Amino acid sequence: MHSGMNQPERGIIIGGGIIGMLIARELLRRELDVVVLDAGDGENTASTGNAGIIAPGHPPIAHPGLPARTLQLLLDHDSPLYIPPRPNPSLLRWLLGFRRSCNPRNYETAVEILNGLSRLSMEHWQDLAAQDVLSGHLESTGWVEACCEEATCQQAMNDLDLLHRDGFDAEFIDGDELRRRDPAFSRHVLGALAHPSDMLADPAGLLAALREDLVVRGALIRHRCRIDALLHDRRSGVIGVESSDGEIIEGNRAVIAAGIWSDRFARSHGLHIPMQAAKGYHVMVSMDAPPRTACVCRESMVGVNPCAGGLRLAGTLELSGINSRFIRRRLNMLRIGASRYIKGIRHAEVTSEWNGLRPCTADGLPVIGAVPGMEGAFIATGHGMMGVTLGPVTASIIGSLVEGQAPPIDIAPLDPARF
Numbered sequence: 001m002h003s004g005m006n007q008p009e010r011g012i013i014i015g016g017g018i019i020g021m022l023i024a025r026e027l028l029r030r031e032l033d034v035v036v037l038d039a040g041d042g043e044n045t046a047s048t049g050n051a052g053i054i055a056p057g058h059p060p061i062a063h064p065g066l067p068a069r070t071l072q073l074l075l076d077h078d079s080p081l082y083i084p085p086r087p088n089p090s091l092l093r094w095l096l097g098f099r100r101s102c103n104p105r106n107y108e109t110a111v112e113i114l115n116g117l118s119r120l121s122m123e124h125w126q127d128l129a130a131q132d133v134l135s136g137h138l139e140s141t142g143w144v145e146a147c148c149e150e151a152t153c154q155q156a157m158n159d160l161d162l163l164h165r166d167g168f169d170a171e172f173i174d175g176d177e178l179r180r181r182d183p184a185f186s187r188h189v190l191g192a193l194a195h196p197s198d199m200l201a202d203p204a205g206l207l208a209a210l211r212e213d214l215v216v217r218g219a220l221i222r223h224r225c226r227i228d229a230l231l232h233d234r235r236s237g238v239i240g241v242e243s244s245d246g247e248i249i250e251g252n253r254a255v256i257a258a259g260i261w262s263d264r265f266a267r268s269h270g271l272h273i274p275m276q277a278a279k280g281y282h283v284m285v286s287m288d289a290p291p292r293t294a295c296v297c298r299e300s301m302v303g304v305n306p307c308a309g310g311l312r313l314a315g316t317l318e319l320s321g322i323n324s325r326f327i328r329r330r331l332n333m334l335r336i337g338a339s340r341y342i343k344g345i346r347h348a349e350v351t352s353e354w355n356g357l358r359p360c361t362a363d364g365l366p367v368i369g370a371v372p373g374m375e376g377a378f379i380a381t382g383h384g385m386m387g388v389t390l391g392p393v394t395a396s397i398i399g400s401l402v403e404g405q406a407p408p409i410d411i412a413p414l415d416p417a418r419f
């Protein structure tokens with residue numbers, strides 16, 4: 001600890017998405033003063049519009065089968081992963097790194113690391129779900145990965161072995177058993193990998209509940225406060241941050257948890273974190289007899305979650321840069337992609353549409369650790385498709401580091417300086 005005897009520890013968190021809010025909660029638990037500063041209004045980020053599936057054991061995007069399909073992905077507007085060709089050196093570098101991550105050995109390593117992280121995270125989620133203030137936004141009803149093709153069923157059964165090996169609770173059921181449990185599933189579904197003890201979140205409700213609870217516990221949360229710089233001096237490390245309005249907010253610990261924007265932010269402090277924004281979309285639909293069971297449609301990669309007062313269809317990964325443009329065709333893919341699995345979805349009424357940006361590293365692993373050369377500064381980003389799932393373990397790691405303690409798991413593979 002480098003602060004003076006009488007100076008209270010004050011942690012500033014840059015970014016109020018799920019990662020920033022869970023870190024704030026952890027720092028409060030450790031009796032630091034906490035300030036969360038967010039550039040937006042807290043309403044419209046990846047953390048509010050995601051599919052809400054807390055999915056330990058979810059594999060990274062970079063899997064060994066992908067490189068052979070790269071050309072197809074570059075050209076196919078209807079592929080779940082879509083990369084519109086654009087002359088962008090950082091995208092090219094990222095794609096080369098991504099390709100390396102697809103080799104079987106790197107993939108295996110990434111799976112092992114993510115599984116270790118998500119197992120720990122799951123324990124924290126169980127504790128969080130037991131808290132009255134959050135319990136209304138989390139359910140332990142489990143979810144299924146539904147498969148309509150023989151080959152995908154086979155892959156799912158192979159995954160089942162890996163999930164059991166890594167200590168996750170899962171079972172494979174056939175299509176009839178799935179329809180017995182939930183008649184909303186169509187006769188096209190041949191089988192499903194069921195994750196009976198996993199949790200589901202209503203993402204925006206959960207974030208709002210976390211925010212309210214943090215305020216009750218004494219955190220200061222400010223929206224529309226964009227941070228431009230970390231302030232530090234050589235003797236005492238971090239001394240505060242500066243907003244884009246020139247306001248100085250003092251604190252002796254700072255955590256960059258600004259999702260995809262962390263990259264640009266960290267760069268100005270000499271840290272290069274190659275990330276791409278992987279845009280995802282959701283539509284909320286209203287229909288008669290919606291499914292009660294959340295699912296991921298395994299072939300089309302559409303996530304289906306009954307939450308937020310309707311049915312959410314979420315998915316697609318589009319590497320088209322940091323922007324919020326809608327591509328209608330990709331939005332439509334969500335209903336088309338889910339209609340093979342769930343009866344009546346194709347003509348369901350769409351009540352709202354949304355898109356948001358996942359912060360994706362090329363190696364599929366998050367970036368969690370200290371900012372080199374700046375005592376008291378930390379970063380937690382790059383959670384890609386798993387930010388909700390990995391939020392609590394990330395918070396626990398940052399909490400330990402902020403207090404100068406050993407983290408609860410080996411964080412060498414998550415090192416911000418690894419690139």
Ligand SMILES: Cc1cc2nc3c(=O)[nH]c(=O)nc-3n(C[C@H](O)[C@H](O)[C@H](O)COP(=O)(O)OP(=O)(O)OC[C@H]3O[C@@H](n4cnc5c(N)ncnc54)[C@H](O)[C@@H]3O)c2cc1C
Nearest residue numbers: 015017019039047050051052053227259280386387388389
């Ligand atoms: C369609 C879709 C479906 C998904 N489904 C799932 C799922 O089922 N399960 C799962 O685990 N994950 C899922 N994810 C991934 C998950 O949503 C993300 O990994 C997670 O939300 C990232 O959280 P974050 O806090 O890092 O970033 P964000 O939610 O992007 O929050 C970052 C915050 O930082 C703020 N900010 C940016 N710059 C600054 C600045 N300079 N100063 C101050 N504040 C700043 C922003 O305003 C924003 O509020 C999904 C994502 C998408 C898009």
